[in-house]
Amino acid sequence: MWGVVRIAFRNTRRQARRSVLLGGAIAFGVMIITLVNAFTQGAVGNVRSNFSYAAGGHIFVTGTELTESRREVGRIGDDRPLRAAVDPSDPRIASVHRRSAAYGSLIFGARTVSQQIEGVDFAAEEHFRRGLQVREGSVEDLSDPQLLILPAKAADRLGIRVGESLLVRLQSVTGQQNVGEFRVVAIIEDTGSFGLSSAYTSLAYLNSLIGLEPWEYQVFSIFLTDMREIEAVAGEIYQALVDAGALVERPYSDRAITYDDEVEEGVAVLGQMFGQAAAIIAEEPWEGTKFAVMTLDELMKPVVAAMGVLDSIALGIFVILLVITGVGILNTFRMIIIERTREIGTMRAFGMQKGTVRSIFLWEAAFISLGGGAAGLVLAGVIAFFVSRATFQDVPGLDFFLDNGHFTFIVTPADLVVNLGILLFISLLSALLPANAAAKMAPAKALGSHY
Amino acid sequence: MLSGARTFGMKALTVCVWVGILFAAGALSGLGGPGVRGGVALAAEAEPDIDAIIRAIDEQSSILASDFTATLTIVTQDPEKGAEKFVVREFRRDRENKFLLLILEPRAQMGQGYLMDEENLWFYDPESRKFSHTSLKERFAGSDARNEDFTQSTLAKDYRVTGYQSGTLGNYQVYIIDLEAVHNEVADPYLKIWVAKEHNLVLKVESYSLTKRLMRTALFPNYIKEGDVVIPRVMIFVDELVPGRRTQITVTEHSLADLPDTVFTKAFVERANR
Incomplete structure (x- = not known):
């Protein structure tokens, strides 16, 4: 041999x-x-x-409610079942976030930039400011309701500096036109090196612009200490919501992957999570909030x-x-x-x-x-x-x-x-x-x- | 201090110049008052029935007896991007609340279509060959026009009158009417419209946001009149938030001939791209 x-x-x-x-x-x-x-x-x-960085979590729970004309809008009004289903002290859970989001045009003089804006409850998210790399300005005092923390890319394109004000053209959850006025308090580095970095403002002010009550929000997101626990934790949350009698679905958990369908549906879900107003008329009406539990892996299918x-x-x-x-x-x-x-x-x-x-x-x-x-x-x-x-x-x-x-x-x-x-x-x-x-x-x- | 506010005076001046030029020059020359339903306003000069005027506006902009076809040339001036031109073929059937907008130019977007099918508005992308949901409230192809600007007027259904006054716009005697949306499913929560007393034509519309900030001014200096129906021949949309940005839509090659039912179907939109 x-x-x-x-x-x-x-x-x-x-x-x-x-x-x-x-x-x-x-x-x-x-x-x-x-x-x-x-x-x-x-x-x-x-x-x-x-995606985890931009979407702000590993597990997401969204809420959908119906308008009088049965159009679907992203809103979590009554979140008591959700609060009961998720225990933030669970050692597998690193942090939880309640956010609203809108996709709008930032306008400064004749310059415009399209930008996702997230509404953050700064008082509830004590660790929020720690995760930011501030290039200019300060995030120590976040008490101004109309403050805006702006990613560097957007700030550079607009040519805006800390302390200056800008307008934001956006839509309410039902698609109505609205304009907000914001004051830039800080410009942050894009730590995720991801083109969809969010700008941040107070949850209550953003809610007032997109037609939500101050206590409402659109996405409940969870960061885990170990991403291998995603499926287990998501399953437990789903089951707890079912047990609590809430309307809930896991729209992407057991689907066979067909490229075209997943891309289309994925884009629709991302659109909702990133603040785009839905225009879809529900086929079957329902009362209250319908929850949807999704994981990062499911959204990554496309x-x-x-x-x-x-x-x-x-x-x-x-x-x-x-x-x-x-x-x-x-x-x-x-x-x-x-x-x-x-x-x-x-x-x-x-x-x-x-x-x-x-x-x-x-x-x-x-x-x-x-x-x-x-x-x-x-x-x-x-x-x-x-x-x-x-x-x-x-x-x-x-x-x-x-x-x-x-x-x-x-x-x-x-x-x-x-x-x-x-x-x-x-x-x-x-x-x-x-x-x-x-x-x-x-x-x-x-x-x-x-x- | 807002940067945009510095140019407020310039914007106001620009709008005034537009209004002055377009209306003082009698751009409504194609319309001879008597043929247009102006009786409501004339009969009620002392105490006008504003609700009736609003209904008349809706009625004369609705093409119920036939279909409507036209070519729209949409030119958007943007201070950053410069001029952008779209040519669109429009098909309308108001009695069934259907319409189709097919983009013919620019070449990169040729074949894209917006199809209103019953209650849903679909956007068709010929590259992916997919239909996706969109909304009447969305901007049309990045212009200052919204999808709903191409449909029939439904002011009486969607708004209530909160006030009015008499005034002039160029050479025209007008009612200036304040409107507030009665539900949250229209893009503009508040409107202020300038309606010619003579023939109930809307000459100017100001759109206000939920926070009551002026967002857009629309000017309608020229109308096409076909029987009892009037269609704006020229529409100018001025963005009141971005100085120097505006869109002009010119309607040509219009027709009121009936269209086959198949025009307002997804299959037609797909076939149009083959």
């Missing part, structure tokens, strides 16, 4: 140029699939953490599905590349066998078995494919290293996938095993026909051949 491996290795080195060309083609394919896999894994992770599509496309390209390379291996090995016919005849004449001859050629194919695969992994690693150090902070639309302005590449063992397994399989399959042909050669005939 060891002798066979040694001969195969020597043969591979002996025809270095040919091996390098074949291995290079394989390396290219492995590099592409590894980069795409690593990119999608990293992007999903970044989106997860960015992103995961999109990344899955990207992975599948990359895998398809990888297999096509390998099939083309496989044809190359097949032809190359046929030539090799013709060139080495007398050598094969000699080995067979000295008593080498058919299976051993076959094994030598299969080992050669394995060396070329694994060598190419290793080179592809190294290349992918080098490219990922440099790309992950480049900053893409200012490229529009990429924020969502970045970690502090950088791409992240994560290689999982499962991806490695699958990709290298496919590579080895196709390479050996391609070499098998020529290897069999070599094994079946009659020694005398092979020795007498002249090529």
